[in-house]
Amino acid sequence: MGILVLAFAAYLNVTPSAAIDGAQSAATSGLSSWNPNVTCAADLVTIQDVLGSAYPHQALSGSRYQHNATSGGIPLERSLSPPCTITNITGAVLSPFVQINGVSLYGYGVKTTDCSGWYSKQNGGQRYPGNKTFCTNAGQIITLGTTSGYMKIEIDRDWLGKGYCGPNVPSCNNETLGQEQSNGSISLDVQGFVFWEGPYHWELHPFTAWKLSNSPPPPPPNSPxxxxxxxxxxxxxxxxxxxxxxxxxxxxxxxxxxxxxxxx
Structure with missing residues (x-):
């Protein structure tokens, strides 16, 4: 396979890395965030775009979001202000904030192993407002019409504690999202930041917004x-x-x- 890639790249008079980057570039860039707490512009991609050459399996190598031998996507999965751009292993600059259309959600619920009353250390480590406890909500998405090739999504507990997601944020309501699980009968469009949860799988973490595919984006929360x-x-x-x-x-x-x- 490597010989074929090199031969094809030579035929096009480009390097192998350039050929890979070009083939996996986002179809549409600069999409607006549906969550008012995210200022980055999203790239429209597919799950296959994220998983790269390993699709439908999970591997760091072969994804355009691979950063180095051990990491990919944004550096810190719980970040309240993730970077709007990253530099991948080939030196290409791209957006880790993505929109994926036409997926179904399954296996969604409260992640009871990830509950706390405090922000994570990367976000200061203080108590959550009101001394409340929050739990990450997690599930999997898969492209409609397929039976393999998933991505995990996580509405992070720090985002819930900060008020960036939750019942008061229509675009990132973790409670109503659970009602949209299906075996492919409900089509969702989603947004979030790509993160490699090594050595296991690719995630949208933090997951930042969702909507029904045939509906407009939810309105922003009422401003105080x-x-x-x-x-x-x-x-x-x-x-x-x-x-x-x-x-x-x-x-x-x-x-x-x-x-x-x-x-x-």
Whole structure:
């Protein structure tokens, strides 16, 4: 096979690495993210594009997202701000943020082995807002009409803790996604960052957004007001009560009033 590749590359007067990169380039680039917490532009690819020459099997070697002998895709799978570009093993610069259309979801659920009340060390290691505990949600996607060649998806617990995914983010609602599992009868379009979970498989981790294939992207979450709303002052016996409406910025309960007392 290597002799055939070299001969074909020589016929085209290009190097073997250039021939591989050209054959595996994204069909469409610069697609908008459906998740407002992601500023990168997505490449439209297929699962086969990600798995590369090993498709439908899993291997680091042969994928355009391979970075070196041991890693591929983004450097850190839990990153809250993954890089918008990476340099692969051949020196080509490409986007690790991708969109894959026409897939079905199966095996989705809470990953009980990945629960915590704290952010991972790469994201600071602090407690999650409100001292809550979050668990990663995970599953597999496969191209409609095929029976092999999967990718794993993971809605990371740090993304849930940060509020980048979850019930309040329509494009990355981890709860309603579970209702869209099927044996191929439901077509989904998805977005996320490519990551090699060595030595096992390729993932979209963090997984950032999904929608039904025949539907438009979900709307962004409602933006909180930039200043308190409905401010009112009420006089009383030696005191003034101020009330307003505003969300909490740290995920806790909002403060909605103060009482100011006159000194004696």
């Amino acid at each position: 007001p930039s200043a308190p709303q409905n401010l009112a002052a009420t006089g009383g016996n030696a005191q003034v009560t101020l009330t307003w409406q505003a969300p909490a910025s740290d995920g806790g309960s909002p403060i909605t009033n103060y009482k100011i007392y006159r000194g004696g």
